[in-house]
Amino acid sequence: MTARIDGFSKLSKVDKIDWIVSNFTHDPEGFKKLLKQYWNDDSELQRIHDEFAENTISNFYLPLGIAPNFLINNEIYAIPMAVEESSVVAAASNAAKYWLDRGGFKAEVLRTEKVGQVHFTYSGDTSWLEEAFLALKPKLIQDLKPIMRNMEARGGGLLELELRNKTSLLENYFQLHATFETKDAMGANFINSCLEHLAATWEEEIAAREYPDGAHPNTEIVMSILSNYVPDCLVRAEVSCPVNELDEDAMDATLFARKMIQAVTIAQVEPFRAVTHNKGIMNGVDAVVLATGNDFRAIEAGVHAYAAREGSYKGLTEAWIEEGQFTLRMDLPLALGTVGGLTRLHPLVRFSMEVLGQPSARELMILVAVAGLAQNFAALRSLVTTGIQQGHMKMHLLNILNQLGASTSEKEKVVAHFKTATVSFSAAQEVLEQIRQS
Amino acid sequence: MTARIDGFSKLSKVDKIDWIVSNFTHDPEGFKKLLKQYWNDDSELQRIHDEFAENTISNFYLPLGIAPNFLINNEIYAIPMAVEESSVVAAASNAAKYWLDRGGFKAEVLRTEKVGQVHFTYSGDTSWLEEAFLALKPKLIQDLKPIMRNMEARGGGLLELELRNKTSLLENYFQLHATFETKDAMGANFINSCLEHLAATWEEEIAAREYPDGAHPNTEIVMSILSNYVPDCLVRAEVSCPVNELDEDAMDATLFARKMIQAVTIAQVEPFRAVTHNKGIMNGVDAVVLATGNDFRAIEAGVHAYAAREGSYKGLTEAWIEEGQFTLRMDLPLALGTVGGLTRLHPLVRFSMEVLGQPSARELMILVAVAGLAQNFAALRSLVTTGIQQGHMKMHLLNILNQLGASTSEKEKVVAHFKTATVSFSAAQEVLEQIRQS
Numbered sequence: 001m002t003a004r005i006d007g008f009s010k011l012s013k014v015d016k017i018d019w020i021v022s023n024f025t026h027d028p029e030g031f032k033k034l035l036k037q038y039w040n041d042d043s044e045l046q047r048i049h050d051e052f053a054e055n056t057i058s059n060f061y062l063p064l065g066i067a068p069n070f071l072i073n074n075e076i077y078a079i080p081m082a083v084e085e086s087s088v089v090a091a092a093s094n095a096a097k098y099w100l101d102r103g104g105f106k107a108e109v110l111r112t113e114k115v116g117q118v119h120f121t122y123s124g125d126t127s128w129l130e131e132a133f134l135a136l137k138p139k140l141i142q143d144l145k146p147i148m149r150n151m152e153a154r155g156g157g158l159l160e161l162e163l164r165n166k167t168s169l170l171e172n173y174f175q176l177h178a179t180f181e182t183k184d185a186m187g188a189n190f191i192n193s194c195l196e197h198l199a200a201t202w203e204e205e206i207a208a209r210e211y212p213d214g215a216h217p218n219t220e221i222v223m224s225i226l227s228n229y230v231p232d233c234l235v236r237a238e239v240s241c242p243v244n245e246l247d248e249d250a251m252d253a254t255l256f257a258r259k260m261i262q263a264v265t266i267a268q269v270e271p272f273r274a275v276t277h278n279k280g281i282m283n284g285v286d287a288v289v290l291a292t293g294n295d296f297r298a299i300e301a302g303v304h305a306y307a308a309r310e311g312s313y314k315g316l317t318e319a320w321i322e323e324g325q326f327t328l329r330m331d332l333p334l335a336l337g338t339v340g341g342l343t344r345l346h347p348l349v350r351f352s353m354e355v356l357g358q359p360s361a362r363e364l365m366i367l368v369a370v371a372g373l374a375q376n377f378a379a380l381r382s383l384v385t386t387g388i389q390q391g392h393m394k395m396h397l398l399n400i401l402n403q404l405g406a407s408t409s410e411k412e413k414v415v416a417h418f419k420t421a422t423v424s425f426s427a428a429q430e431v432l433e434q435i436r437q438s
Numbered sequence: 439m440t441a442r443i444d445g446f447s448k449l450s451k452v453d454k455i456d457w458i459v460s461n462f463t464h465d466p467e468g469f470k471k472l473l474k475q476y477w478n479d480d481s482e483l484q485r486i487h488d489e490f491a492e493n494t495i496s497n498f499y500l501p502l503g504i505a506p507n508f509l510i511n512n513e514i515y516a517i518p519m520a521v522e523e524s525s526v527v528a529a530a531s532n533a534a535k536y537w538l539d540r541g542g543f544k545a546e547v548l549r550t551e552k553v554g555q556v557h558f559t560y561s562g563d564t565s566w567l568e569e570a571f572l573a574l575k576p577k578l579i580q581d582l583k584p585i586m587r588n589m590e591a592r593g594g595g596l597l598e599l600e601l602r603n604k605t606s607l608l609e610n611y612f613q614l615h616a617t618f619e620t621k622d623a624m625g626a627n628f629i630n631s632c633l634e635h636l637a638a639t640w641e642e643e644i645a646a647r648e649y650p651d652g653a654h655p656n657t658e659i660v661m662s663i664l665s666n667y668v669p670d671c672l673v674r675a676e677v678s679c680p681v682n683e684l685d686e687d688a689m690d691a692t693l694f695a696r697k698m699i700q701a702v703t704i705a706q707v708e709p710f711r712a713v714t715h716n717k718g719i720m721n722g723v724d725a726v727v728l729a730t731g732n733d734f735r736a737i738e739a740g741v742h743a744y745a746a747r748e749g750s751y752k753g754l755t756e757a758w759i760e761e762g763q764f765t766l767r768m769d770l771p772l773a774l775g776t777v778g779g780l781t782r783l784h785p786l787v788r789f790s791m792e793v794l795g796q797p798s799a800r801e802l803m804i805l806v807a808v809a810g811l812a813q814n815f816a817a818l819r820s821l822v823t824t825g826i827q828q829g830h831m832k833m834h835l836l837n838i839l840n841q842l843g844a845s846t847s848e849k850e851k852v853v854a855h856f857k858t859a860t861v862s863f864s865a866a867q868e869v870l871e872q873i874r875q876s
Contacts, residue, residue: 003506003514003516004506004507004509004514004538005506005507008504008506008507008531009528009531016504020504020506020516020793023516024516024792024793024795025789025792025793026792027792031789031792034785034786034789035786035789037478037479037480037483037785038478038502038785038786040475040476040499041475041479042475045475048840049499049501050501051836051837051840052501052522052524052837053501053503053521053522053523053524053526053527054503054524054525054527054528054531054833055503055504055505055506055527055528055531056501056502056503056527057502057503057504058502058786059497059499059500059501059502060499060500060501060502060520060728060729060786061478061487061497061498061499061784061786062497062498062500063487063488063490063491063494063497063498064476064494064495064496064497064498065491065492065493065494065495066446066454066458066493066495067493068441068442068443068446068458068493069442069443069446071442076441076442078441078458078461078462082498083491084490084491084728084731084733084780084784085491085733085735086490086491086492087492088491089491089492089493089494090447090492090493093446093447093492093493100442115710117710117711119701119704119708119711121700147862150863150864166707166708169707169708170703170704170707173704173707175708177710189827189830189831189834189862189863192825192826192827192830193827193862196825196826196827199825222697222700222701222704222821222822223701223704223818223821223822223825223826224821224825224826225711225714225821225826226714227710227711227713227714228713228714228717229709229710229712229713229714229751259660262559262660263557263660263661265608266557266608266611266660266661269604269607269608269611270557270604270607270613271667271743272553272555272615272665272667273555273557273663273665274667274743275665275666275667275739275740275743276663276664276665276666276667276739278739279666279735279736279738279739282735282738282739283735286734286735290498290522291498293522295522295523296724296734297523297717297720297721297724297738298717300717300720300735300738300739300742301713301714301716301717301720301738301742302713304738304739304742304743304745304746305709305712305713305742305745305746305751307742307743307746308742308743308745308746308750308751309751311749311750312749313667313743313746313747340863341837342522342837344841345837345840345841346499346522347472347475347476348472348473348476348496348498348499351463351469351472351473354462354463354464354465354469355458355462355463357462380661383660383661383662383663384660384661387630387634387637387661387662388630388634388661388662388663389627389630389631389634392627392630393627395492396627398489399489399490399779399780399783402486402489402783403782403783424585424627424631425627425778426588
């Protein structure tokens with residue numbers, strides 16, 4: 001058995017690289033040079049990045065772009081987006097510009113409640129457990145006070161603590177279900193620390209409590225963990241304008257509005273379409289989540305589960321016309337932080353936060369939801385008018401030309417050609433060949 | 439109205455930066471310098487990165503780390519992971535090491551079918567439409583041949599084309615539902631190009647076809663687009679060993695196995711837990727998806743919708759004991775590419791591909807699913823033994839110390855202190871204060 005290693009994490013960064021390039025690549029020197037080419041010149045800055053995660057050997061670049069002209073609740077924002085996919089930033093910018101003269105985006109935070117659970121099993125009498133919980137609840141909460149001190153000083157903390165009987169789902173399964181307000185923190189570390197402490201107190205107190213017939217039923221903690229499902233940490237974003245202002249080059253305003261509503265409605269009823277509809281929303285959401293140092297896996301999980309909350313997976317936006325006014329609206333569950341995690345540590349996150357006006361977590365919820373809604377509008381607009389490929393492939397053309405090794409002057413000629421023609425990989429290849437042979 | 443701008447995308451990168459830092463920051467010179475500090479020295483390399491997306495002003499760094507010792511189908515891999523969250527790479531490495539001596543990971547691709555749809559409305563007689571579709575189907579397929587030529591040469595192409603009546607969901611709603619094999623391409627551009635062409639042919643042919651009573655019913659294309667829901671593009675990954683080999687420092691093997699199964703079962707029945715259970719899996723999945731130049735929004739959407747396919751949102755793994763053998767298994771829908779997109783353009787993606795042995799898309803499905811399963815095992819293992827915070831906060835400690843401005847020698851002392859104590863932000867702050875005052 002080769003290429004197994006003990007103590008890899010203990011090696012220096014250079015030794016890690018040496019091991020990996022010599023055991024897993026055909027060009028050790030070339031790849032070593034490549035990895036170092038991506039290091040930052042400033043070794044102190046590089047060290048901070050190395051320490052974000054483990055076994056770090058280099059910096060993976062995502063393009064950091066700017067989508068300007070976002071009018072949101074009557075203020076103009078330029079939104080930083082970290083995203084590798086071509087056409088996402090362009091689509092966001094186009095949607096922003098479109099709504100800039102049509103009243104802009106409106107958004108508001110509806111609720112900010114987060115959830116954590118202690119999962120445990122208990123095999124005894126249920127009413128005894130319920131009484132025990134009610135009797136112990138003040139002590140359980142009191143015991144959390146030292147952990148919650150800082151959070152309570154900032155106006156957050158535990159909102160509610162319930163015992164939930166889940167034995168209809170699984171034999172002997174109960175929960176301590178807790179809800180929290182975590183203010184500007186995303187709250188994962190705070191909630192997990194609270195829950196682990198809560199679980200320990202609960203286990204101890206229950207074991208110490210007298211049980212009627214003497215033989216104490218077994219209470220066993222399975223696990224204590226926050227939930228990334230946050231249906232009550234919700235922001236609403238919308239755009240709205242008179243139908244007759246929805247003018248398009250290629251399409252009458254009334255027809256455009258009708259097709260937009262059809263497209264949104266199809267995503268409500270057909271899961272195959274809903275998944276891609278929501279994927280488009282997340283293109284915008286995740287780009288801002290990343291640029292502001294938040295955890296996109298947490299956001300993705302919470303959003304998609306929310307999309308499935310009614311029993312079938314549905315699109316996240318709604319659209320309608322009322323008294324001649326077209327509206328596109330989305331409610332989105334977003335647990336975001338502007339303190340903790342990487343938010344104060346990653347220098348480019350500091351930049352993003354500055355550009356966004358040092359938002360609170362509530363304000364960031366609004367900005368992220370708007371970026372998602374803008375993406376949805378832009379995608380639907382392309383889909384129901386020109387089709388999605390025209391815009392997307394124009395944006396992707398430079399990538400294709402880089403892959404084909406086109407020079408700057410060749411690129412200019414090919415881009416000019418495709419101002420009026422449909423881009424595809426093979427079409428770009430053909431045009432480039434013609435230029436080279438002419 | 440200030441800070442609105444026309445023609446932002448036309449500005450040079452430097453002018454874009456000048457505009458953004460002077461309109462949206464309080465320290466234009468400082469932030470300008472910061473953004474440039476993140477540019478690559480090699481201007482040709484930087485240009486390629488700038489052209490991946492639009493309005494690019496700098497490179498957003500994600501740590502690129504390595505999780506070694508993955509034994510997968512009897513070969514050893516080191517897996518590159520791009521992820522900003524501390525403890526993800528460490529957890530993957532720990533799970534890999536754990537299973538290295540217990541038979542490793544087994545995985546296989548079950549199916550590789552992708553889906554695209556032309557959504558349209560039709561208000562006439564249904565049987566006429568069905569007959570028209572059957573009559574036109576050969577021509578619809580024939581017309582796709584030029585677009586499919588390259589893909590067919592690689593063994594892919596259209597698998598099936600159906601007319602689907604969706605009028606029970608929405609009045610007049612029908613689809614052309616197409617399935618594709620796209621080999622080593624993720625397939626989005628290929629499928630979308632096919633669908634847009636298909637839609638145009640269909641619209642034209644239907645309009646030209648004679649309708650019995652003369653008054654032709656309206657057929658209107660709403661949109662043509664691939665689906666990121668890929669329940670038939672599926673990979674299965676598992677780990678399995680005798681229960682008595684599941685030895686833990688803190689826990690008897692039988693109890694550990696039972697608690698692992700309890701934790702998996704809870705995620706099957708309780709959506710609040712399922713969302714976080716799956717989020718943990720996606721920590722591993724997305725890190726490899728990013729490092730290999732794939733689109734994590736597409737993967738996230740497809741995976742979470744799959745988790746909700748039975749009507750309630752469920753955990754993606756299953757665990758059981760059979761004849762003394764413990765098994766943890768996951769089926770995961772993954773539409774990945776190893777050609778197209780950024781896979782051949784991003785130099786660090788080229789590095790990741792090399793380290794992984796230049797996998798085909800099918801092989802990459804296996805590697806990504808294994809990274810997800812490893813993450814699930816590691817998370818559950820922590821949860822049911824020590825709790826999640828112990829490991830996570832130890833990994834996050836360096837970030838906390840960087841935020842508190844600790845020097846190298848201070849860091850060493852604080853890390854030594856927390857070898858036996860529980861990390862929290864305030865505890866780290868206190869210990870650092872004590873060191874500074876001693």
